[in-house]
Amino acid sequence: MKLVALKSSIDRKPRADDFTIVETAAPECPEGSVLARVVYVSLDPYVGSRIRGRHMGEAPPSPMEEAIPGAVIAQVTQSRSPDYAEGDYVFSMDGGWAEYVALDAGACRKIDPDAAPLRANLGVLGMPGLTAWAGITQLAEVGAGDIVLVDAAAGTVGGAVGQISRLNGASRVVGIAGGPEKCALVENTYGFDACIDYKSDGWRDRLAAALPDGLTVFFENVSADMAMIALGHAQPYARGVLCGLVDAYHTEEQATHPLNAGFIIGKRAKVMGLVVYDFYPCWDEFAAEAAPWVRDGRLQVAEDIVNGLENASALFEKLMDGRNIGKCLVKVSDEAA
């Protein structure tokens, strides 16, 4: 089978030609695991840190040997777990850029292929969708009349934040994104009331104009700078979800992604940290609620899909440069066996 590996160890932002296709034997399937044919691989920014050994202390994949790690939707071809049968579709964070992966049964989630398009389980029904849903429904508790601001609004999480807010009764949803193409996507496809291009001159004035009554909820997806800008528009008692900034999770260093504590007080804001892992137990509840939204088009995400593992590295370079529009996926094999 084929997999995509690093040519050699790197310690900088990866480029497409840092990767190569390696031919190797299909992995073993130990007791308690499944062997699965990969249908879709998700390309995600954290992998850029992971392959340099800079993500949560995990070792980088061995060059020329191990597949680049990534979340997958895959179909079970051999099961040594009582929980999965041949033919089942599964999601796992522990997959990789490969034709076949061996997955610990405990690290898989069964997917209903009829509930929604398979690949939605990597996007609006997957971790990004769960992240948005958790922040909006479980933390900020968005309801009727809320005015919601989210940054990185063209991304899977940001786009879902706006759409799920609307589905929960928000009266106004405003996004921030980089560039006219992304803003058009957010306004026209995701149905936000406005999306402000932070790369354009005068954008702070346009943001103020888009929030004539301020905001009651913000969802920070990018940086503390954006959170402070959002707080500047906050009505008293606004709720804010903090969700980006993974590199600073474990430091008390205040200069890293600073928020002005006094400004939080002045706004009487409630600022909440969100880590999506905590909401895995709610995944079925979320998926049951959101699958109908996906089926009837009320919860959408743009997708940047390439066919075949040989095209994964070019799409990943595009993602690293922020030139992608929407969720980055590699279709590795046909959905049906």
Added chain:
Amino acid sequence: MKLVALKSSIDRKPRADDFTIVETAAPECPEGSVLARVVYVSLDPYVGSRIRGRHMGEAPPSPMEEAIPGAVIAQVTQSRSPDYAEGDYVFSMDGGWAEYVALDAGACRKIDPDAAPLRANLGVLGMPGLTAWAGITQLAEVGAGDIVLVDAAAGTVGGAVGQISRLNGASRVVGIAGGPEKCALVENTYGFDACIDYKSDGWRDRLAAALPDGLTVFFENVSADMAMIALGHAQPYARGVLCGLVDAYHTEEQATHPLNAGFIIGKRAKVMGLVVYDFYPCWDEFAAEAAPWVRDGRLQVAEDIVNGLENASALFEKLMDGRNIGKCLVKVSDEAA
């Protein structure tokens, strides 16, 4: 009558000899106001900023003419408001360091002199007590099993935070204060489980030892530094109340009192800004709940009281230098007329 005024304008930390007693006529009592005999004046740190024109945009009092502003408990001697009768005791934020004050009826709160000692209405039953109660019961919602950390624990707000937390079921209450005398007060009089002297060597280790299971609630009363230290001990999903830092209420500047946003995420913390003015509508509810605690000694505060306006300036200098222990009060006249 006598009042205390500035000798001349100042733009630095005030000293005792910046003030003087001025003899003047008692103020007029316009329609809608009451004239009241001051019984107690509260001395508070914000007055140090106020008399330099640096508090919420308010003009400083005119030297040799106007009384230094301050919260008072006073007895009505003349009423031109249907809401107050001669003999009523009132609390007002709009009083001053004077024998008599004219108060707009709308800026007064009637005090029941039998519910608790009169002067408690400037402390544990007054704004500081309301601040603590609002943070603990309305924002952090402290209940059974909570572990609470509060800084400035020897102060009126901090001491009340710990005591009200305990009264609401907290299993462990730890304070931070400056110096052994304040720490002894917090442990022995306020009944905290521990109070750590942040001016002593190795205090961070002793704080960790005092919080073997971390904390579930912190109440920040001093600085963003303390909030970050508290977050370092936080269990996942801890709630934090931010309540100091008044100088930064109106700036988006992130370098002012910075909190690390990534660390808030990593701790899944909920951080809430508290401004006590918002809770004025709850004052009667709070006072009804807390007065019995004050009467039977479950809610206490140390007091630093001087007799007579001529001693106000020396106590104020002590307060400005942080040498006071507990609530600073000037007894201006007898409680009973």
